[in-house]
Amino acid sequence: MKILVVDDDRVLADLVIFTLRRAGFEATMANxxxxxxxxxxxxxxxxxxxxxxxxxKPGMQDGFAICQHIRNQSDIPIILLTVRGDEEDIVNGLExxxxxxxxxxFSPRQLIARIQAVIRRSGNKGTASSQPAKLVMDGxxxxxxxxEVQLDDGRKKNLTPLECSLxxxxxxxxxxxxxxxxxxxxIWGAGGGSSEMLRQLVRRLRSKIEADPxxxxxxxxxxxxxxxxxxxx
Amino acid sequence: MKILVVDDDRVLADLVIFTLRRAGFEATMANxxxxxxxxxxxxxxxxxxxxxxxxxKPGMQDGFAICQHIRNQSDIPIILLTVRGDEEDIVNGLExxxxxxxxxxFSPRQLIARIQAVIRRSGNKGTASSQPAKLVMDGxxxxxxxxEVQLDDGRKKNLTPLECSLxxxxxxxxxxxxxxxxxxxxIWGAGGGSSEMLRQLVRRLRSKIEADPxxxxxxxxxxxxxxxxxxxx
DNA sequence: TTAAATTGTCACATTTTTGTCACACGCATG
DNA sequence: CATGCGTGTGACAAAAATGTGACAATTTAA
Numbered sequence: 001m002k003i004l005v006v007d008d009d010r011v012l013a014d015l016v017i018f019t020l021r022r023a024g025f026e027a028t029m030a031n032x033x034x035x036x037x038x039x040x041x042x043x044x045x046x047x048x049x050x051x052x053x054x055x056x057k058p059g060m061q062d063g064f065a066i067c068q069h070i071r072n073q074s075d076i077p078i079i080l081l082t083v084r085g086d087e088e089d090i091v092n093g094l095e096x097x098x099x100x101x102x103x104x105x106f107s108p109r110q111l112i113a114r115i116q117a118v119i120r121r122s123g124n125k126g127t128a129s130s131q132p133a134k135l136v137m138d139g140x141x142x143x144x145x146x147x148e149v150q151l152d153d154g155r156k157k158n159l160t161p162l163e164c165s166l167x168x169x170x171x172x173x174x175x176x177x178x179x180x181x182x183x184x185x186x187i188w189g190a191g192g193g194s195s196e197m198l199r200q201l202v203r204r205l206r207s208k209i210e211a212d213p214x215x216x217x218x219x220x221x222x223x224x225x226x227x228x229x230x231x232x233x
Numbered sequence: 234m235k236i237l238v239v240d241d242d243r244v245l246a247d248l249v250i251f252t253l254r255r256a257g258f259e260a261t262m263a264n265x266x267x268x269x270x271x272x273x274x275x276x277x278x279x280x281x282x283x284x285x286x287x288x289x290k291p292g293m294q295d296g297f298a299i300c301q302h303i304r305n306q307s308d309i310p311i312i313l314l315t316v317r318g319d320e321e322d323i324v325n326g327l328e329x330x331x332x333x334x335x336x337x338x339f340s341p342r343q344l345i346a347r348i349q350a351v352i353r354r355s356g357n358k359g360t361a362s363s364q365p366a367k368l369v370m371d372g373x374x375x376x377x378x379x380x381e382v383q384l385d386d387g388r389k390k391n392l393t394p395l396e397c398s399l400x401x402x403x404x405x406x407x408x409x410x411x412x413x414x415x416x417x418x419x420i421w422g423a424g425g426g427s428s429e430m431l432r433q434l435v436r437r438l439r440s441k442i443e444a445d446p447x448x449x450x451x452x453x454x455x456x457x458x459x460x461x462x463x464x465x466x
Numbered sequence: 467t468t469a470a471a472t473t474g475t476c477a478c479a480t481t482t483t484t485g486t487c488a489c490a491c492g493c494a495t496g
Numbered sequence: 497c498a499t500g501c502g503t504g505t506g507a508c509a510a511a512a513a514t515g516t517g518a519c520a521a522t523t524t525a526a
Contacts, residue, residue, distance in 0.1 A: 011274065015307060160472055177379055197474065199514065204473095206515095214515090223482055223513060224394045225380060393483055430485065432503070437484095439504095447504090456493090456502065 001119070002026040004045035006036040006066065007081060008054055016049060019111055036066050047115065051081040052093055052101075064092065071097035077118045100189050114185065135171045138230055140209060140218060144168050149209055157208045162187060166201050167209070170219060170229035179226035202227060234352070235259040237278035239269040239299065240314060241287055245337075249282060249344065256345045269299050280352065283331075284314040300331055310351045346419070349405050368404045371463055373442060373451060377401055382442055390441045395420060399434050400442070403452060403462035412459035435460060 003025050007013040013029050020027040028043050030036035033054060040048070048070065054063040067078055080093045080101040093101060099118050102111060135142040139152030147159045149167070159167065165187045169178060178186075184193035187201070202221075206213040220228050236258050240246040246262050253260040261276050263269040266287060273281070281303065287296040300311055313334040332351045335344060368375040372385030380392045382400070392400065398420040402411060411419075417426040420434070439446040453464050 012307070162473070194474090195513095196476090199516095200474075203515065221514065222380060222391065228379075395484070427485090428502095429487090432505095433485075436504070436506095454503070 001047065002028070002043060002045045003047045003049060003115070004028050004030065004036070004039050004043060005049045006030045006039075006054065006063075007049075007051035008032060009051070012051075012081075016111065020115075025115075033062065033066055037069070040070060045076070047077045047079070047119065049079045049081060049102075049115075050098075053082065064096065067093060067098055068096045079114060079118060114189070116186070118189065135168070137171060137174055138218070142167055142171060151209065151211075153211075159205070159208065162201055163205045163208070166198075166205055170227065174229040177222050177225050177228045182226065234280070235261070235276060235278045236348070237261050237263065237269070237272050237276060237281045239263045239272075239281065239287065239296075240284040241265060242284070245284075252344055253348075256348075258348075266296075266299055270302070273299075273303060278309070280310045280312070280348065282312045282314060282335075282348075285334075286315065304331075312347060312351055346402070346405060368401075370404060370407055371451070375400055375404060384442065384444075386444075392438070392441065395434055396438045396441065399431075399438055403460065407462040408464060410455050410458050410461045410464070416460065 003020055005013050005016050005020070005027060007016070007029075008031050010031060013031065017027045017029055028039055028045065030039045036050075036054075039045070050063055050067060052063040052067075054066070063080070067080070070076065070078065077099045078097065080098045082093070082101055082103060100114055102114055135144070141150040143149070144164055144167075147161065147164050148156055149159060150156050166183065169183055169186045180195050180198055184195065184198055187193060188197070202219060203213070206216055206219055209218055210216050218229055220230075222228055236253055238246050238249050238253070238260060240249070240262075241264050243264060246264065250260045250262055261272055261278065263272045269283075269287075272278070283296055283300060285296040285300075287299070296313070300313070303309065303311065310332045313331045314337060315334055316337045333347055335347055368377070374383040376382070377397055380394070380397045381389055382392060383389050399416065402416055402419045413428050413431055417428065417431055420426060421430070435452060436446070439449055439452055442451060443449050451462055453461055455461055455464070
């Protein structure tokens with residue numbers, strides 16, 4: 001999975017690149033519009049992270065223009081970087097075809113979560129190597145591709161797309177606590193979702209994978225914190 | 234852990250540096266805005282302590298501007314230094330992204346405690362793969378991230394958010410005496426809390442981590458002084 | 467199109483956490 | 497001994513967080 005980071009702020013771009021590489025992505029960088037377009041054509045990335053405030057010559061290419069240009073040629077996922085407060089930019093960006101946005105400042109974990117959410121939503125067309133075919137933990141076999149789980153008693157259940165996202169997020173971070181906000185932005189992406197929706201989703205997933213949803217074995221709640229998959233590890 | 238101290242008052246800055254180094258941190262200093270920005274880029278500190286009253290040329294960079302600039306580029310923790318009374322500055326500072334503030338004058342212990350609190354809060358947010366930090370003392374393992382303690386007999390207990398704050402404050406200052414007021418303002422923040430609430434909290438925490446809450450081993454009371462975690466050492 | 471599956475919303479039950487009150491206990495002092 | 501002070505304890509109420517069921521809205525498939 002190759003990712004192109006476009007940002008005129010080298011420090012921030014470096015930080016993003018570092019985070020991406022640590023998370024196992026290939027990452028390249030462009031610091032201005034011209035270089036961005038060149039990289040886009042030469043490197044053929046699978047995803048683009050684009051600073052919307054990219055400065056351009058008057059009337060010439062800036063972040064929006066790049067976004068539009070690329071969107072006209074491909075449906076490659078685009079994630080916008082923008083500073084808190086420029087809500088207008090976000091709306092514009094999403095309208096011309098960006099897939100998600102991230103507010104600066106952001107935490108590395110947020111960044112990775114968003115990227116994976118976007119990749120998942122846009123259908124995993126990339127190399128299939130990024131995700132393991134099957135997640136198996138404590139008797140629970142989960143096949144995200146088939147959206148199917150096999151319980152420890154052998155029964156199989158089909159999951160809905162959202163249930164899948166949730167279980168995937170939880171199992172990929174098994175033993176750690178994911179906050180409500182982590183999960184919400186992971187599952188529904190920018191701005192979407194609510195804690196109410198998450199609670200329902202958790203309920204529905206539990207009813208499918210837990211032997212007794214009243215006393216959850218896999219998905220546990222840490223009051224005031226969030227949810228965790230097999231917190232004991 | 235590298236810390237950058239930005240303050241135009243050299244005497245105070247020296248005192249802070251001295252305190253930090255004694256506590257095992259690397260520390261560098263900047264006495265004006267320009268130097269602060271240079272250090273920020275060159276030294277790549279992990280945390281910044283910033284005097285909000287930093288004088289700047291009219292219309293040019295002062296403490297706020299630096300805070301904002303840095304925050305736009307990174308989510309590095311920023312702690313503001315401000316004199317008692319300038320509550321407005323605090324609000325402004327926190328709004329543009331500072332993580333905490335310390336009122337001057339402050340005790341060295343307070344300073345270290347705040348720094349560790351901020352590090353704990355903002356650190357560990359990193360990749361989901363990072364190991365949760367653990368505090369281990371005299372057979373008691375405390376994982377603030379999971380809000381969980383493991384007793385010396387292997388049993389695990391989940392702590393509530395407030396219980397966590399209390400245990401955190403106590404363990405980070407193990408061997409020292411924390412007064413009621415120290416603990417109250419640490420747990421409930423300025424203005425909140427009461428000694429009654431603290432006594433209840435201590436009771437509830439003891440009932441979870443002490444083998445015999447009647448004869449507390451970890452959390453001891455020093456009549457007239459406050460509480461202390463393992464006062465003997 | 468209908469019907470089924472999926473997702474979202476609302477009202478309310480249940481549980482967990484936190485705060486408040488009343489009182490007991492030890493201890494020092496007059 | 498009585499009194500006051502600081503602290504520990506238990507019971508209970510208030511508040512917050514989470515779980516649940518019913519049903520509406522939406523999407524999907526036939």
